[in-house]
Amino acid sequence: MIGNDIRVTLGKAEILHGLDFQARPGQVTAIVGPNGSGKSTLIKALTGELAATGSMLLNNRPIDTLRPWELASTRAVQSQSTTVAFPFTVIEVVRLGHSAGPWAAEPGIPEAALARLGLDGYAGRYYHELSGGEQQRTQLARVLSQVWHPVFDGQPAWVFLDEPVSSLDIGHQFVVMDLLAGYARAGGGVITVMHDLNLTAIYADHVVLMKDGAVLARGTPSEVLTDATLSRAYDHPLRVNQPAPHGVPYILPQACRAAAGGAG
Ligand SMILES: Nc1ncnc2c1ncn2[C@@H]1O[C@H](COP(=O)(O)OP(=O)(O)OP(=O)(O)O)[C@@H](O)[C@H]1O
Ligand SMILES: [Mg+2]
Missing domain, CATH: 3.40.50.300 (P-loop containing nucleotide triphosphate hydrolases)
Structure with a gap:
């Protein structure tokens, strides 16, 4: 697409x-x-x-050139509600x-x-x-x-x-x-x-x-x-952890609260 x-x-x-x-x-x-x-x-x-x-x-x-049956054969849609x-x-x-x-x-x-x-x-x-x-x-x-x-x-x-x-x-x-x-x-x-x-x-x-x-x-x-990109996107300080080289990043809510200066 x-x-x-x-x-x-x-x-x-x-x-x-x-x-x-x-x-x-x-x-x-x-x-x-x-x-x-x-x-x-x-x-x-x-x-x-x-x-x-x-x-x-x-x-x-x-x-916009696909016919309805071609669209229905090619893609299906789940709406938010x-x-x-x-x-x-x-x-x-x-x-x-x-x-x-x-x-x-x-x-x-x-x-x-x-x-x-x-x-x-x-x-x-x-x-x-x-x-x-x-x-x-x-x-x-x-x-x-x-x-x-x-x-x-x-x-x-x-x-x-x-x-x-x-x-x-x-x-x-x-x-x-x-x-x-x-x-x-x-x-x-x-x-x-x-x-x-x-x-x-x-x-x-x-x-x-x-x-x-x-x-x-x-x-x-x-x-x-990343910290910078997510913090900018969500207008809130966010901390991303990267556990090991090539590891899956994860976001910890507690770390976010600490970074935001929240009571912790
Ligand atoms: N029919 C509409 N008429 C006018 N504005 C609309 C209409 N539908 C959506 N909007 C506006 O367009 C913007 C984007 O809405 P959209 O539903 O795409 O957001 P979203 O990213 O899916 O948000 P969420 O995470 O809450 O589902 C919002 O500011 C919304 O108020
Ligand atoms: Mg939405």
């Missing part, structure tokens, strides 16, 4: 100020940044949900994704997706009666059912996810992130908005850090998740 000079205006305000974005298949690309920095707006621009100027290429083709208007059961929600994608004729995918997300036995439950985290995992099962195989017709399939683990407990966060990493390793493209910088450090191959509708930094987690 390549976007150049992406600009989005909502109402009278320009929200994205002509930014460039790149994500490669085979990698997990994480979009991070403070509230209101434009992460969801960027996802919506990249998926064509919001009108944007600039050029956007998905598998080297301009997204999703409401389900009708009293659907869990399996019905997941089948919405499955039936929209290129594997609709292959049976068993919705059930397999639920199982991968630890939702065996939930198929007949009403979606609106699930907990927040169960609903979020059901939505991811819907997305995965749509683009179940990471490569379709010799081309990578893509998932665009806006905070897919925000409601999940730590165990399920790892389940989901392992699943996404596996999808990327198998040749698919994963573009995910994240708030948890430690999970980002562990799982992302490429990090795009946004602030005020622009890209503040991009690169590997070690390149982007």
Whole structure:
């Protein structure tokens, strides 16, 4: 996925100020940044949900030239918040994704997706009666059912996810992130908005850090998740620890409090 000079205006305000974005298949690309920095707006621009100027290429083709069925075969989208208007059961929600994608004729995918997300036995439950985290995992099962195989017709399939683990407990966060990493390793493209910088450090191959509708930094987690860059992005002193050469950086809340002069 390549976007150049992406600009989005909502109402009278320009929200994205002509930014460039790149994500490669085979990698997990994480979009991070403070509230209101434009992460969801960027996802919506990249998926064509919001009108944007600039050029956007998905598998080297301009997204505005892709027909609806080509888009549905190539990418699936999980929004930051999703409401389900009708009293659907869990399996019905997941089948919405499955039936929209290129594997609709292959049976068993919705059930397999639920199982991968630890939702065996939930198929007949009403979606609106699930907990927040169960609903979020059901939505991811819907997305995965749509683009179940990471490569379709010799081309990578893509998932665009806006905070897919925000409601999940730590165990399920790892389940989901392992699943996404596996999808990327198998040749698919994963573009995910994240708030948890430690999970980002562990799982992302490429990090795009946004602030005020622009890209503040991009690169590997070690390149982007630094004291200076994060402190500037979040307007708060943040301390990043690097345990060993080539180790995964991690951010310690206590160290942040001490650095901020907080009582400790
Ligand atoms: N429909 C809209 N009309 C006007 N402004 C909007 C609209 N939608 C979003 N915005 C503004 O655009 C900016 C970016 O919003 P966006 O939802 O992309 O942020 P975000 O980085 O996803 O934040 P969060 O971490 O809170 O989800 C915010 O200042 C928001 O108020
Ligand atoms: Mg958002």
